[in-house]
Every structure is written in C-alpha cells, then in structure tokens.
Amino acid sequence: MTQRLAQMAKFGIGLWIAGVMIATFLIVPQYEGLGDAGRIVIVHVPTAWVSVIAFTISAIFSGLYLWRRRERDDHIAVAAAEAGLLFTFLATITGMIFSQVAWGIFWNWDPRQTSIFVLLLIYAALFALRAAIDDADRRRQLSAVYSLFAFVTMPFLFFVAPRIADSTLHPNCAFIQGSNCDGVVLEVGKVGLIGDQKVQLLGLERQGNLLVAEVKVSTPGLQSEAILYPSLDLVDGGMAARPEFPGSRFQLGLEEYNEATGAVRLNMEAPGTNLLENRRTLYVFLAANLGFTALFFWMLQIRSQVLNLQWAIAQRRA
Template sequence: MVQRLGSIGKLLVGVWLAGVTVATFVVIPPYQGLGDAGRIVIVHVPTAWVAVIAFTVSAVYSALFLRRRRPDDDAKATAAAEGGLIFTLLSTLTGMVFSQIAWGVFWNWDPRQVTILILLLIYAALFALRSAIDEPERRRRLAAVYSLFAFVTMPFLMFVAPRMAESTLHPNCAFIKGSDCNGITLQVGNVGLLGDQKVQLLGLERQGDIVVAQVKVSTPGLASEAILRPGYDLTTRSYTDRPTFPGQRFTLALESVNLERGEARINMEAPGSGLLANQRTLWVFLASNIGFTMLFVWMFLVRSQVLSLEVQIAQRKVALA
C-alpha cells in the first residue's frame, strides 16, 4: 500500500511539474521589459522558498534528535538539508541565468547573490562535517547542533541582509511599474550609484516643457560607458523618454527635476505592470510553488527512508559482529 501511494505521488509530482513547465512557455505572456526572461521567475522564486522550507524541516528534526536521540530523526534532518542544498543551488543557477540576460553578466556580486552563496557554503560545510566524523552517534550529535546554528543564519541571509544593502540590482525593485527603488538625486557633475550602476549627471537641457538629462552610465559586464538621455515633462510632472541601459532590459527614468539647482532624481525601472499582475502568470506561479513543494516532500520521504535503512543495516552488522 505504501509503495503504491509512493508511486502515485511520484506520478502526480511529475505530471504537475510537467504541466507547470508547459504553462510557463505557453500560457504566460512575455513580461514587458524583460520578454521571455521573466519566465525564469516561475522557477527561481519557488525553488528559493522551498529551500527555506527544507532548511526549516532540517532544523526541526535536528532539534528532535537532540531531545530524543533517535537515528530516524537524524536521517530526516539530513534528507531535508540535502533537499535544501539542492533547491538553493537551483535558485542560485536560475538567478545567474537571469542576471546574464538582464544585466549582461552571470555574477555581479549583488547582495542577494552573495548571501545565497554564503548560505550554500554554510550548508555544504554541514556535509563536510558529517563526512569527517566516523563515530555515528558523535556525528549525529554534532551535525544536529551545527544544523541549528546554520538555520539561525538562514533568515538573516535570505531576508534581512539583502534588504539592508543599498547597492543592489536584484529585480524586486524593478519589476513594478514606476519602480519602488529609492533612486538617487544628483546635481550636474555629480557621480553616484544606482544599484551597482555608476551614474553621472552631465547636464540638463530644457526644450519647451520637456527637460532632457544627459547621464553617463557604467554597467556590469560592459567595458565602455554610455550616455543616456531620459526626458521629463514639466507640465504633467512625469517622465517621457526612458532609455534602456546598455546590454540590459531595464530603463533609466527621470523622476523629478529642479532646474534652478541643476538637480535631477533618476531611477532604474522596468516598463509594464508587475510580473504577477497578469492572472495567468499568477496562477502558474502558485502552481509552481505547489509543484516544487511536492517535489521536495517526495524527495524528503524517499531519501529519509534510504538513510534510515542504511542505519538499520549498519546496526545489524554491528550486532552480528
């Protein structure tokens, strides 16, 4: 009966994720401003969330092992940590692909890229610790303690540290129409950072009710600089032209102008509405979250059973010896 349910569950997960894959390319419309690159969010974000779930499950079973000293709890903690490591790696790789498409470079030391790399190294060290200790009980105990300490760092690295950094190009501030990035205010001649973009306001030119700014930008992955000319309508108090960053899908917007002070506020934005504003995209995104969560549960159950079986075999060998 258990094997039959396992087979049904495996088939359900496979069919579900296959449906999500097809819907990602057939049902979801291209994201305005990112085109087909926006589809990668359907995998990138859910894998990151499932990694959080997996590391949480690992911490729970690590705490249970320290309390009850049951090898099965250690096996489940290990299986969950393995799943978390796999999903964290998937999230990192899909993020790198998006980075190449949107920013022109696979790795630009964005705060989120750095913190998820640190998380990967922390949990990779957990398995290095387990492989370095031969005595089973001592290995389980130390691994459980380490897993709890690693779990404490996870919320900080995943949610807190990236939001504390001022310099970031992670797209959650550029997916929204009008952008909720802070932007920067520069006077003519001044240099600043917009994300990790180096920008310099060279001048402001008024043409009737329109003000055109000259902005020099240096972007990740590019050896040369470029001059962009965003526009601003003094009558409607809104931007007009939004030139695209070289090698990227994001645009440079002029959000406000003070001609008397020779000052302008510029920001990085993406045209179009939010990625999940489209109902079809939202439903596929939710289905992806469910599908990857089911995949983790299936992987967790199978792997924990295998690890528990290995423990039982090892115990029998010791008893027979």
C-alpha cells in the same frame, strides 16, 4: 493500498511539475524587454523558498535528535539538508540566468550572491563534517549541533545581508516589470543611486519643448559605464526618451524638473506590466510553489527511507 497511494502521489507530483513547466511557456506571457527569460522567475522564487523550508525542517529534526537520540530524526535532518542544498543550488543557477538577461552580468559578488554562496558553503561543510567522522553516534551528534548553528545563519544570509548594502543586484526597486524606484533628485554634477545603478547628472539642455539630461551611469561593480540622454516634455510634463541602462532592459527616465533649483528627478523603470498582476502568471507561480513544495516532501520521504534502510542493514551486519 498505501503503496498504491504513494505511487499515485508520485505520479501526481511529476504530472503537476510537468504541467507547471508547460504552462510557464504556453500560458505565462512574455515580458517586454525580457522575453522568455522573465519566465524563469516561476522556477527561481519557488526553489528559493523551498530551500528555506528544507533547512528549517533540518534544524527541527536536528534538535529532536539531540533531545530524543532517535536515528530516524537524524535521517530526516540529513535528507532535508540535502534537499535544501539542492534547491539552493537551483535557485542560484536560475538567478544567475535571470541576472544575465536583466542586468547584463551572471555574477557580481554583490550581497545577495555572496550571501547565497556562503550559505551553500555552510551546508556543504555539514556533509564534509559527516564524512570525516567514523563513529556513527558522534557523527550524528556533531552534525545535529552544526545543523542548528547553520540554521541560525540562514535567516541572516537569506533576508538581512542582501538588504544591508545600498547597491545590490537583487532585489532592487525595479526588479518586477512595471515597478519603479523612488528616484533620485540631482543637480548638475551630483551623484546618486537608483536601485543598483550609480548615476551622475553631467548636464541639462533645452531642445525645443524637451529638456534633455546628460547622465553618466555605472552598473554594479563598475562593470561598464555609459552616457545616457533621458528627456522630459516640458509641455505635458511626461517623460519622452527613456534609454536603457547598459547591458540591461531597464530604462532611465527623467520624471521632474525644478526650474527654480535646476534639479531633476531621475528614475529607473522596468518595461512591461507588473509580473504578478497578470492572473495567468500569478496562478502558474502559485502552482509552481505548491508543486516544488510537494516535490521536496516527496524527496524528503524517499531519502529518509533510504537512510533508514541503510541504517537497518548496518545494524543487522553488526
């Protein structure tokens, strides 16, 4: 009976994940400017969160091993760390694909990408450590201690480090379609930051009812520079021309003009509608989180059982 339930659960998880993938392309709408690439968020975010869950479980069972000295705790800790490393790698790959479409570059060594790379190295070193120690008891003990220290770095690398720097590819204030930044108020000749973009106001020119700004923009890492010409309708106060940032689908808008000071407010805007305000997208996104979480726990169970079996066989041979 238990085996039958396990088989049904495995089949159900596979069917659920397949359904999420199908729904991602058939139910989730395209997003203006990003097209199909916007849908990769349905996979990117859940895999990132599952890796957090995996590393947390690995740390918990590493602590339990140091307390109880049970081999089963070590096996669960190792299996969770393996799964966490896999899901972190998947989150990195999907993030790179989205980054290329949204910001025009796969990899820029910005704080988010650098921190996730360091995290991958930290947990890869865990398995290098285990492979380098022949004595089983010493291997389990040292890897448990290392796992706890690795876990301490995880919240900092995941949540803190990417938000320390002023300029980063991810997350920025225009990351989600339909969102925008607070903008930056500049006078002619001044330099500022909008999200991850450096902007310099070079000049202003009236063209009939329009105020046209000449703006020099630089992408993260100074990969490219361009001169853009956003404009403002002085009659109705609305933005007119909103050119795209170089290599990106995000737009530069001229929102306000202060005639007394000669300053303008520039802002970044993402095309389309808010990603998760669409109910179909939200439901598929939540289903993806549930599916990948279930997949992780199934992988954790299978892998820990394999490690238990390998240990039992080794004990019999000894």
